[in-house]
Amino acid sequence: MxxxxxxxxxxxxxxxxxxxxxxxxxxxxxxxxxxxxxxxxxxxxxPKRPDSLPEMPEEKPIVRIISGAEVSGIEEAQRMLSGKEDxxxxxxxxxxxxxxxxxxxxxxxxxxxxxxxxxxxxxxxxxxxxxxxxxxxxxxxxxxxxxxxxxxxxxxxxxxxxxxxxxxxxxxxMVVRRNEKTRAFYMRYTNAEDMAKIIQAVMGAQVELKFISGEKVYGHVEADSSSGGGGSAGAAKPVLTEEDKKKLLALGITEKETDVVALAEKIGKALPATITVFKRNNCIVARSLDETLLQEMGRIIEALDTPTNQVLLEVKIFQINLGDEFQSFFQMDYSDPQHAEAGGGFSRGGHALSSLPGLGLASSTLGYLFSNEFIKARIQFFASQGRVNILSTPFLMSANNSKVEFFVGEETPLRDDVKVTTTQAVVTGDVGAVVTTAIDVKIRREELGTDVTISSFINEDGTITMDIETDISTANLNMTQVAVVNPATGETTLFPLDGVNKNTIKSIIAAKSGQSVAIGGIIKEQDKSEETKVPVLGDIPVLGFFFKKIIKDKTKTETVIILTPHVITHPALAGKTSGEFLNRRSSHPAVVDEKENILEYKTKD
Missing domain, CATH: 3.55.50.30 (Phage tail protein beta-alpha-beta fold)
Incomplete structure (x- = not known):
């Protein structure tokens, strides 16, 4: 059995x-x-696995990973991106x-x-x-x-x-995996809000820029910390709509669990990244389902978030008193008169010097020089003759593609007009009407002095293009007279009025870093008369002519601007360049003798 x-x-x-x-x-x-x-x-x-993933560029901007999958190496990243489980x-x-x-x-x-x-x-x-x-x-x-x-x-x-x-x-x-990644990009040299706008403009519909309404840069330290006006997040919107799911079904997508980025690529649906700006820390916070969008943002920030180049400007403005023997500060003898051209070469000790090619000025009446040695020699020559009057020597610094303004002067009252006012008052009794005449001199106040505006642009080859505008104004007292008739007495009185003497230079030039450029050619001629007389006798009518002397003279002055730009490629080099300038120009004891304390005080031990 x-x-x-x-x-x-x-x-x-x-x-x-x-x-x-x-x-x-x-x-x-x-x-x-x-x-x-x-x-x-x-x-x-x-699906076939790609041979290799593109290497991530070296992230020079400060990037912090807030959320997202971390991988140990390139092999794991390749397996996660391209390989499916059996x-x-x-x-x-x-x-x-x-x-x-x-x-x-x-x-x-x-x-x-x-x-x-x-x-x-x-x-x-x-x-x-x-x-x-x-x-x-x-x-x-x-x-x-x-x-x-x-x-x-x-x-x-x-x-x-x-x-x-x-x-x-x-x-x-259908279950969709939402593996969202969040990154924080900290700007080093650029304004985060401007960078966010650039990213949104370049990437278009791929990026959605949201601003926090009512955000204050340092609002967290205020005593009255009211709630901000930022919009509430609310419920998250579904990534794939019902219409998107129908498209996926029509394409034959049968997997229950699928990466949303892969699904969006199949139906051509864009998955925009969301970015916002945190002003206090000057950073951009980005969140996206697509890692490639975050990588592209990082590359844009790396390319644009660079140190701001600066331009150090040495400006010297002076007037030269010209005599009959001098026509201009820029007067020179040409080495080859047969081949000489306007703005071309000139001789100095047998050496020809040419201006930079392709450089023009706003006005053909202006003269310009680009030789440091020649400019220095001309200034020393006129200074030895006592003909140089320095108006201003500003020392300016500006960022690349920006404008710097400088003004030194004073607010001067000027007599502008004379107004006669007549009032009549009726008085009862034997006195009758009383007529009052008032002469009012109108005064206007105007800022007179030296006003310099320079816009600097650093070119790719290291030269600097400068847009220069200079106004030099002085008061012209007693420029003219106006006759005023007193309606009560019929007398005529002369009242002096003031005016303004103004010289304006506008030009666009280019120069190398450290190269001096002299701009000028604005010559002003003024007739000057001086009267000398014998006291008392010179004031006698008709006969006083024999006891006084009138000397007429004609003065001629030229305004010259000497400009020397220096390129500072990094903010850390600004101190070095400024120190070199002070060593050349300053006579201050703190610079010459390197004294921290100018006045030596005795201290008790």
Missing amino acids: LKTDKKRMLFLALVFLLFYIAGCSHTATRSGMDGGIAAPEEILEA GLPGMKEMLHTIILRDVPVGFIAETLTEMCGYNVIVSNGAAGQKISIYMQGLPLREALESVCRLNDLWYREDRQVITLMTAEEYANE
Whole structure:
């Protein structure tokens, strides 16, 4: 009896082994479904991995990762971006013939469960749908795909479970991974708000710029800390709408869990990054589902967040008193009169010196020089003759592509006009009407002095283009006289009026760093008369002419501006360049003798 039982058990084991080898329980490895209806084997191959990911540029800006997946190396990043996990076993059992006539989907699921050993389940929406089909000589998976394709059904294959459902139910069950990344970019030299606007302008619809309303730079230190006016975040909007899900179904996306970036690429949907500005820390906070957008922002910031170049300007403005023997500060002898051109070469000790090519001035009446040695020699020559009157020597500094203004002078009252006012008052009695005449001299106040405005632009080759505008104004007292008649007495009185003498120079020039440029050529001629007389006798009518002398003289002055720019490529070099200038120009004891304290005070030990 025992032997019979053993034989029976052995027989059952052999039958089970043969049944297993026959393929009813045979499974094949698959990598998941790529469509709402399962595709053939060659379509189900995993996507090829890229050879290598692009190397991240060296992040010079300060970037802090607030959220996002961290990887240990390039291999892990490649695996996360391109490689999928191996799929679960599929169904490859061959079906010789399948005939269905108005069979409910629920009954078909039970039959498939018995045939392949998988748990085939049906959703409530698809269980009552009836199917009619005839097929033969197909694997079980392809048969299932055909049934779903012809009846607007979808299936999802999980671990040991196959779920049949309608297209609408499948779209609602789609789970999207939102692996959002957040980065904080700290600006070193650039204004964060300006940089955010540049990023938004360059990347367009890929970036959504949001500002915090009512934000104060240092609002956290205020005593009355009222709540800010920033908008509430609210509920997060869904990344994929119902319309987007329908597009994915039409493209054959059947995976239950999918990266939202990959899905958006399939349907051409943009996933804009959100950026905002934190003014107090001068940083940009960016959040995006797409890592490539954050990388592109980092590259833009790296290229634009650079040190601001500065220009140190040495300006000297002076007037030269010219005599009959001097025509101009820029008077020179040309080395080759036959080939001389305006603004061309001139000789100095047998050496020809040419101006920089391609440089023009705003006015053809202006003269210009670009030789440091020649300019210095001319100034020393006129100074030795006592003809130089220095008006101003400002020492200015400005950032690249910016404007610097300088004014030295005073507010001067000037007599502008004379107004006569007559009033009449009626008095009762024998006095009668009283007429009062008032002469009012109008005074206007005007700032007179030296006003310099310079806009500097550093070119790629290191030269500096400067837009210069200079106004030199002085008061011209007693410039003219106006006759005023007193209506009460009929007398005529002369009242002097004042005016303004103004010299204006406007020019655009270019020069190398450290090269002096002299601009001038504005010559003013003024007739001057001086009267000397013998006291008392010179005031006698008619005869006083013989006791006084009138000397008439003509003065000629020229305004010259000497400008020397220096390029400072980094803010850290500003102190060095300024120190070199002070060593050359300053006579202050703190600079010459390197004394920290000018006045030496005796201190007790």
